[in-house]
Amino acid sequence: MSSVTALAGTSLISNFASxxxxxxxxxxxxxxxxxxxxxxxxxxxxxxxxEALITPEESRKGIPDRKxxxxxxxxxxxxxxxxxxxxQKAHQLDYNQEFMKIQLLQDNENVSPHWFxxxxxxxxxxxxxTVCPTGATFKRDDGIVLIDNQRCxxxxxxxxxxxxxxxxxxWGHKDKFDNKEIPYSPETQIPAAEGTVMKCDFCPDMLRQxxxxxxxxxxxxxxxxxxxxxxxIVTNGEETVSFSELINNRGGYRYLEHLGxxxxxxxxxxxxxxxxxxxxxxxxxxxxxRYNNVPYVKDLKAQGKI
Amino acid sequence: MDTNSRKxxxxxxxxxxxxxxxxxxxxxxxxxxAIIAVGLYAFYLQLTQGHEITGxxxxxxxxVYIINFIFFVGLSYSGAFISGILHFFKTPWKNSVTxxxxxxxxxxxxxxxxxxxxxIGRLDRLYYLFLYPRIQSPITWDIIAIxxxxxxxxxxxxxxxxxxxxILRDNSDLKLPPWRKKLYTFLAINYQDTPSHxxxxxxxxxxxxxxxxxxxxxxxxxxxxxFSLTLQPxxxxxxxAPDFIFSGxxxxxxxxxxxxxxIRKYYKLEKYIxxxxxxxxxxxxxxxxxLFGYFTFSDYFAKWFSHKPADVNLLNTLFGHYFWQFIxxxxxxxxxxxxxxxxxxxxxxxxxxxxxxIAVAGLWLNRYLVVVPTLETPYIPIQDTRPEFIHYxxxxxxxxLSFAGIAAFILFFxxxxxxxxxxxxxxxxxxERGLNTKExxxxxx
Numbered sequence: 001m002s003s004v005t006a007l008a009g010t011s012l013i014s015n016f017a018s019x020x021x022x023x024x025x026x027x028x029x030x031x032x033x034x035x036x037x038x039x040x041x042x043x044x045x046x047x048x049x050x051e052a053l054i055t056p057e058e059s060r061k062g063i064p065d066r067k068x069x070x071x072x073x074x075x076x077x078x079x080x081x082x083x084x085x086x087x088q089k090a091h092q093l094d095y096n097q098e099f100m101k102i103q104l105l106q107d108n109e110n111v112s113p114h115w116f117x118x119x120x121x122x123x124x125x126x127x128x129x130t131v132c133p134t135g136a137t138f139k140r141d142d143g144i145v146l147i148d149n150q151r152c153x154x155x156x157x158x159x160x161x162x163x164x165x166x167x168x169x170x171w172g173h174k175d176k177f178d179n180k181e182i183p184y185s186p187e188t189q190i191p192a193a194e195g196t197v198m199k200c201d202f203c204p205d206m207l208r209q210x211x212x213x214x215x216x217x218x219x220x221x222x223x224x225x226x227x228x229x230x231x232x233i234v235t236n237g238e239e240t241v242s243f244s245e246l247i248n249n250r251g252g253y254r255y256l257e258h259l260g261x262x263x264x265x266x267x268x269x270x271x272x273x274x275x276x277x278x279x280x281x282x283x284x285x286x287x288x289x290r291y292n293n294v295p296y297v298k299d300l301k302a303q304g305k306i
Numbered sequence: 307m308d309t310n311s312r313k314x315x316x317x318x319x320x321x322x323x324x325x326x327x328x329x330x331x332x333x334x335x336x337x338x339x340a341i342i343a344v345g346l347y348a349f350y351l352q353l354t355q356g357h358e359i360t361g362x363x364x365x366x367x368x369x370v371y372i373i374n375f376i377f378f379v380g381l382s383y384s385g386a387f388i389s390g391i392l393h394f395f396k397t398p399w400k401n402s403v404t405x406x407x408x409x410x411x412x413x414x415x416x417x418x419x420x421x422x423x424x425x426i427g428r429l430d431r432l433y434y435l436f437l438y439p440r441i442q443s444p445i446t447w448d449i450i451a452i453x454x455x456x457x458x459x460x461x462x463x464x465x466x467x468x469x470x471x472x473i474l475r476d477n478s479d480l481k482l483p484p485w486r487k488k489l490y491t492f493l494a495i496n497y498q499d500t501p502s503h504x505x506x507x508x509x510x511x512x513x514x515x516x517x518x519x520x521x522x523x524x525x526x527x528x529x530x531x532x533f534s535l536t537l538q539p540x541x542x543x544x545x546x547a548p549d550f551i552f553s554g555x556x557x558x559x560x561x562x563x564x565x566x567x568x569i570r571k572y573y574k575l576e577k578y579i580x581x582x583x584x585x586x587x588x589x590x591x592x593x594x595x596x597l598f599g600y601f602t603f604s605d606y607f608a609k610w611f612s613h614k615p616a617d618v619n620l621l622n623t624l625f626g627h628y629f630w631q632f633i634x635x636x637x638x639x640x641x642x643x644x645x646x647x648x649x650x651x652x653x654x655x656x657x658x659x660x661x662x663x664i665a666v667a668g669l670w671l672n673r674y675l676v677v678v679p680t681l682e683t684p685y686i687p688i689q690d691t692r693p694e695f696i697h698y699x700x701x702x703x704x705x706x707l708s709f710a711g712i713a714a715f716i717l718f719f720x721x722x723x724x725x726x727x728x729x730x731x732x733x734x735x736x737x738e739r740g741l742n743t744k745e746x747x748x749x750x751x
Contacts, residue, residue, distance in 0.1 A: 101690040118686065127537060133445035134438045153434050154427020156367040157445055161536040163685045169367060169427065172358030194356055195427025256685055259537050290690045 054205070056148045059186040062140030067229040067264075068202055069143070070119065070213075071246055073236075074270035076221040077102075077115040079280030081287070083215035083224060090203070090214040092176055092190050097168060099200035100215050104280070104294050113296045114270035115280050117223065119215065120145065120166040120200035121255070121263030128158035128167065137197070143229075143264050144202050146186045152196040159197060163259050167199045202226075212237055221274070229264075281306045309499070312735055317477045320727035323573055324474075325481060331720070338717040345710020348703040349424070357427060359703050365688055366681040366698035371424045373673045374708050377557065378418030378715075379452070379529055380550065380673075384558020385411030386459060386522035393515035399586060401733040402578040405466070405726075406565050410558070411518075412463045413718050415456050417711050424707060444532050451525040458521045462514045464493075468507060469732030472497040489725075499732075526550055533676070539616035540609075540680035549601040556594040557669040563587050563662035565719075567655065569728055578729045581655055588658040591665060592647040599640040602672070606636075616685055623679045627697070635675055639668015 028040045079102050087093070087100045099119065106113035122145045129139050136151035137158055159167045170177075173194045182190055187204040203213035211217065216224040217237060227234030227243055234243045246252065252266040281288055281300075288306060291297045300306045351359055362369045389407040392400040423429060439446055471494040474480065475487070482490075497503055527547045534546035563584065570579040606624075609617040624632050646652060646661035678698050682688070688696050 096692050098690065103686060103689050105687075131443050131445065131536070133440055133443040133449075134434045135440050136434075136438075151431075151434060151438065152428065153431045155425065155445060156427070157443070157532070159364070159367045160538065160681065163537045165365065165684045165686050165688070168364050169357075171363065172356035193428075259685075261537075289693070292693075293687065293696070294689060 053183050054185045054187045054208070056150055056184070056186050059146055059148070059204070060138055060140065062142035062144060063204065063207060064141070065230060066142040066207075068122070068207070069227060069229045069234065069243060070122075070202070070216070070265045071225040071227075071234050071243065071252060071268060072117055072265065073223050073225065073250075073268040074114050074116060075268060075273050076223045076275070077117055077270075077280075078221060078275040079104075079115045079283060080220055081283060082218040082220055083117055086214040086218035087200070091188070091198075091201075092192070094174075099166075099168070099198070102280075104291050104297065106294075106296055113277060113294070114273075115277070116267075117215070118164065118166070118255075119265060120202075121164055121261065121265045122202060124262035124264065125260060127161040127163065127261060131157045131161045133157070142204075144204055145199075146201055146204070147189070147197055147199065148186045149189065149193045149196040149198070150184065152193075154195040154197070156197065163256060163261065164263075167197050169197055170194050278305075309735060309739075312738070313473050313731065314477060314479060316727075316731040316734060317473060317480055320729065320731065321480055323727055324724060327724075335717065335720060338713040338720075341706075341713035342710045342717065345707045345713070348706040348710070352424070352703055352707075353429070359701060361698055361700045361704060363695045363698070364691070365684065365695055366678055368425060368677060368681065369698055370674075370700045370704045370708055371421045373670070373677055374711055375418050375421040375425075376529060376550075376673050376677075377670055378414040378421065378711070379526060380414075380554030381558050381561055382411050382413075382415035382418060382455070382459065383522040383526040383551075384555040385414065385562075386455070386462075386518040387555060388558060388562070389462075390515045390519035390522075393512060394519075398737075399583060401737050402575070402580075402729050403562065403566060403583055403587075404733065405728055405730045406569065407562055408463050408466055409719055409722050409728075410561060410565065412459045413715050413722075415452070415459050416718070417715050419452055419456075421707075421711060444528065444535055447528045448525075448532060451521070451528045455518075455521045455525040458514070458518045462511070462518050465507065465511045465514055466730065467726055468494060468497050469499065469504075470726045470730060472499060473731055474726070523551065526554055537685075538680050539614075539683065539685065540620045540676070543605060545601060545605050549605065552594060552597045552601055553669055553672065556591070556598045557666050559587055559591045559594055560662040560666035560669070563591065563659055564666065567659040567662075569723075573723075573728065575729065584655045584658045585653060588647045588653060588661070591643060591658075591662060595640050595643045595647070595665060598669070599636075599644075602636050602640070616683075619687075620679060620683045623683045624675060627682075628675060628679055631671055631675060635668050635671035639665060639672060643668075 028042060030038055030040050032038055081102060084098050084100050084102060088095070088098065091099060093099065101118045103116040103118050104113050105116045122143055124139075124143070126137075126139055126145050129137050129145060132138075133155060134151055134153055136149070136153070137145065137147045139145050154169070156169060159169060170192055174192075177191050177193055179191045182188075184191060184193075185205070187201065187208075189198050189201060192198060206213055206217075212226050212235070213224075216226040219236070222236040222238050225234040225236045225241070225243075225246065227240075229243060232243050234241060234246060247266050247268070250268045251271075252268050254263045254266055288297070292301075297306070360369065385407050389404055389411060391397075392404055392407070423432070426432065435446070435449060441447075471490050475490040475494045497507070527550070530547040530550035533541040534543055536542060566579050566583060566587070570576060606621070610621055643661040643665045646657045682697060
């Protein structure tokens with residue numbers, strides 16, 4: 001497996017946004033960079049710095065020449081839930097609202113269960129996009145599926161058509177929806193709106209800044225690799241590897257491949273696990289209660305182990 | 307026989323229905339209005355407080371509303387189908403029931419879509435459907451199909467009303483307030499019962515009767531596709547559209563029988579709606595109960611026999627959490643009507659109506675079991691979520707709006723029956739006329 005240094009990796013992932021070519025207007029503006037240099041830039045570029053607001057219209061285009069992909073290494077996941085929490089924080093979700101869920105899956109009764117972080121799969125054949133009657137949810141050129149909550153009418157057809165239950169709905173009004181300080185962008189999904197759909201967005205605002213999505217960045221185990229299929233490179237922030245070699249050498253697969261949705265999230269099987277499964281129960285009581293329906297958890301509870 | 311005196315005779319006979327408002331009917335109307343008012347209050351609460359006050363949550367995002375939608379649109383589709391068939395084959399005993407069928411057709415296509423609107427999170431943005439339409443979406447197909455169906459049904463119902471409206475306009479015996487006279491004059495669009503008028507109207511009605519069959523089948527098929535074109539276990543099935551077509555008819559015929567029974571009793575129309583109407587409708591219901599049972603069995607049997615994991619999970623939900631509902635909907639809802647309808651000795655008006663009631667209730671429950679358990683049993687098991695998200699329980703908001711929908715259906719039925727007699731006068735005359743001149747009918751085709 002070829003592994004480039006982390007530094008080289010991040011620099012490769014960075015500058016996602018800087019590829020667009022613009023006709024210079026001739027008008028120059030002088031700016032101070034964070035490291036103290038004075039630079040002169042063209043006025044047309046002034047709003048295109050990575051942290052700039054991406055309007056709903058612009059968010060439909062996608063970041064040029066990119067094809068984002070995620071690889072989740074199930075052998076390393078111990079339900080630490082840092083991905084869930086950082087995602088909730090970044091997207092201003094409630095404690096009980098998640099874009100990223102951690103499932104406890106057991107493929108059959110002879111194999112031991114494993115923790116299974118489940119974001120949106122950003123399918124190449126997304127059923128949610130096909131059924132949307134207003135085009136509120138869309139597939140971008142860079143592979144990301146987003147929702148424009150200013151276009152969404154809340155028919156929920158996308159929720160019922162997603163075979164991975166990736167989507168959530170804002171059932172009632174919350175005060176934070178009224179926050180007008182941050183202008184709305186589908187790339188951040190902030191502020192959310194009542195009666196509309198939300199889901200994992202692969203954090204395009206972070207990608208534009210050359211950073212990893214919040215889940216990948218916050219995972220203490222380096223479970224989540226993220227990168228660009230065009231450049232054949234993924235990184236979990238610590239090591240940067242070739243995407244194709246990673247999934248070929250480690251038996252990468254896509255969940256429910258037979259449905260034909262062509263997900264952009266790959267899984268590495270839970271072999272040679274770094275943590276015993278039980279480490280995942282090192283969480284609050286109310287989190288454990290979320291797995292009460294799982295037969296394995298029922299058994300553990302009956303035996304008094306958790 | 308003199309047609310004009312016969313017309314006068316008929317108007318006189320049906321005039322109590324049109325003019326008198328008895329104490330009992332007023333009580334009925336007030337009760338229905340009260341139920342609708344509670345529903346409107348529930349709607350106001352849902353509008354101001356959001357969908358949070360319904361039982362729908364992230365897994366079961368569609369609940370009783372969409373079930374009512376399927377149910378009512380199914381009634382409308384089957385009404386259109388049956389009335390089209392009755393016209394098409396010139397069924398001899400149809401005169402007394404066609405209008406009941408036609409009124410049901412139009413009212414249920416009005417009430418049904420209201421329920422789908424209740425499902426929508428942002429009613430304020432409804433016009434986006436037309437502003438940013440995407441033809442790929444089955445919802446867009448559904449909107450086109452249902453709007454076409456509504457117009458078609460309205461036109462058809464109106465066409466069948468015109469001769470009677472003209473009779474009522476021309477009648478001077480009837481003591482009506484001036485506004486109703488004016489209304490009849492306006493709605494009758496100067497129809498004179500001349501042979502050429504009659505022939506033209508007959509032609510148009512006959513074309514429309516065929517067209518609404520097609521429109522109704524398209525509308526209901528597309529509705530079935532909303533479910534069967536998704537990948538969800540239990541929904542993604544080729545049998546869905548044909549199953550919807552037959553189960554829609556099953557509930558439709560059931561409601562027609564119940565309506566016939568109530569109208570016959572309430573308006574004392576024993577002379578027009580006779581036992582053979584019930585027996586005929588009972589035969590149709592019998593065949594449909596067999597078809598409905600057959601389709602339902604085929605669907606679940608294939609799932610059980612091939613035992614794909616997702617299907618097995620669904621069947622476990624159906625036979626676990628929904629055991630009694632499943633028995634009521636798919637066993638009782640088929641076997642009880644089958645029993646009462648197939649044994650000649652017990653085939654009375656009352657028993658046929660009872661069988662129809664069981665069929666309708668069973669079918670509503672069957673629709674519930676089509677929608678909710680699938681949403682509760684997705685491919686990826688429901689985990690890492692709030693306990694209240696796992697099972698769906700409709701709240702009083704949803705129930706009161708459901709009852710308001712039924713109440714609105716009955717109320718409009720009563721109001722339309724005040725406008726024109728529930729038995730088509732012109733068809734009675736036409737029938738009596740046609741008995742003498744068979745060649746007249748063949749000339750028209």
